[in-house]
Amino acid sequence: MAEGDSMRVAVIGGGQLARMMVPAAINLGIDLRVLAESEGMSADLAATDVGDYRNVDKVLQFCSTADVVTFDHEHVPQAVLHALVDAGLAVHPGPDALLAAQDKLHMRAALTGLGIPVPRWAAVADSAELATFLEQNNGAAVVKTARGGYDGKGVRIVRAATEADDWFAALAEDGNGGSLLAEELVDFRRELAQSVARRPSGQVAAWSAVESIQRDGVCAEVIAPAPGLDPELARVAADIATAIAEALNVTGVLAVELFETADGRILVNELAMRPHNSGHWSIEGSVTSQFEQHLRAVLDLPLGDTAPVAGWTVMVNILGGPTTGTMADRYQNAFAAFPGVKIHNYGKDPRPGRKVGHVTAMGDDLDTVLHEARAMAALFGD
């Protein structure tokens, strides 16, 4: 710990989100401590310990000297979260808020209870209930496992009730019973994302709503702000995210994935209670990045300005990475071709479909910015 530091934040999980908190922590003079799942994780530089986030004793010991505990992911079990709270630690977001990010059925029920617009949905316990849902929804549904899904995993479009039989069988084997989430197949124009940050003492700050372009269920590109978004819908998106943050008592960054429907409505798709891929553009593109804002928020410090820095910011993920060699092997070509595009290399070995980095381009002409970001990312992907 550097001599003048005085705030210590413990982060559970050592992936790229923890890694990208490090620059913000350095600027703010925060002593960031990361509990990584294993050696050689993305946030290795700040990883001060390695251990299992499901192990109550390990997590308690790791967090014991922290002013605040926060997360790289949402998979820490409720029992561990409650043990941290019971030990008197400041946990942001807290267990009750996180439950809505951990369990999609809980999330849908909570949002419906708040009057937040969501797709038509039902908890379906077996194929008969799914058949009923299909009948009522034009014969198609998006079926999701309530827990454990991410990046398109645990999500399936079904048109026959038998198409989820394996998941029902798995639920039965668990011994927990439980249901799947069935949702209408939304006729959407595009996907949006709206991030906000909220302090324990109540202040909320919203970034511009962005357009999020998915490929194979994984975020591929983000355009900030969402091009041509009706200002009224932008207001609705910000209001929805603010209402969710306040009602669920979310602390830190909340990212709300949204559908802009073909008939001009905004519906909530998913929630994430941490910095999110749809907000990586903010590192260069906003006066305050989502990583700095998350640290400010969990420490209950006044939030930073969320204004954009440029007319357009485009973030493109590097999915999979080079088929031969490392990302760094491509730097000579990529940097020479696009001197104004910024790279974020997560320090992970390339693997098909894996998020190994992203690039960000900024400027006043959207077509140019899109081209530069896509072309630079492509140089790392073949």
Add this chain to the structure above:
Amino acid sequence: MAEGDSMRVAVIGGGQLARMMVPAAINLGIDLRVLAESEGMSADLAATDVGDYRNVDKVLQFCSTADVVTFDHEHVPQAVLHALVDAGLAVHPGPDALLAAQDKLHMRAALTGLGIPVPRWAAVADSAELATFLEQNNGAAVVKTARGGYDGKGVRIVRAATEADDWFAALAEDGNGGSLLAEELVDFRRELAQSVARRPSGQVAAWSAVESIQRDGVCAEVIAPAPGLDPELARVAADIATAIAEALNVTGVLAVELFETADGRILVNELAMRPHNSGHWSIEGSVTSQFEQHLRAVLDLPLGDTAPVAGWTVMVNILGGPTTGTMADRYQNAFAAFPGVKIHNYGKDPRPGRKVGHVTAMGDDLDTVLHEARAMAALFGD
């Protein structure tokens, strides 16, 4: 080391310049290793070893696995630098270039030999020679020790030849003989700084020339770009820095401190061969920060775009820091008052005159930006 990393940079010195290289290294996926002078230094997060930079064996051992060796400061002795080169390590900047940043007499002679405009100067070995210089220069001179000065230390304005007797005596005691540097007292309108970066393979990139405002010989504020600078003088400043970088074979960032004289000339004051206080504005204010550019340059990677991100960027140093408590104790007030101003907390204990951090503000109206940066910095300084 994270699994996908492949470039390792060793930094000798663990001050705030090494600290501010860390965010850039994280983004680029560079494994940055810092040899700090002691525990608890500013770059503690990346400090992988502690030791004396004057100890050849220690430095050689620390650097042995690095792809490139670079520096937080210019105090590494020539014998150590040459030992690194002799061991086959890539040292950037190299010993010959660094000599001009280590020895002001060497620097003045080198620049004069290159035809670069500098103040009138002489090497003065005793008070008689200083008396002659004073006679020839209107009875006033700036006298500097050739080595070891920084932030106004080792610099004295004299009007009588006896006023440097203590320094002459110290030189004689050294047993090395040697001289002081005497310079004309330049009638300058203001001080400017011009930074460039240069790769070993030759590419040079320049940022905008900036205005640097000193107080008590220490950089207090930087305005980027230099307000109202004649475009012809801006071109001269960039050409001078480029010429120096090329002629002295500087690799990495070169910062050239300049006088804009009352009669409209540009003269070189000092050189620094590393990221420099006059370039901290570039962290937020330029597409490519001086810290990222330094890493690109020393790794011989194509340089990034140096365009400004906003109309005006103002950097104000936090000198000394709070008289009571820590910088973090002031965050509630400061962040609430100036949500758009960025803080860089170097993690150092406050001490009169010590650079403990800086703030950066950006925008289109210079008066507003200046006010915000100065007022935010002031909140940390009383």
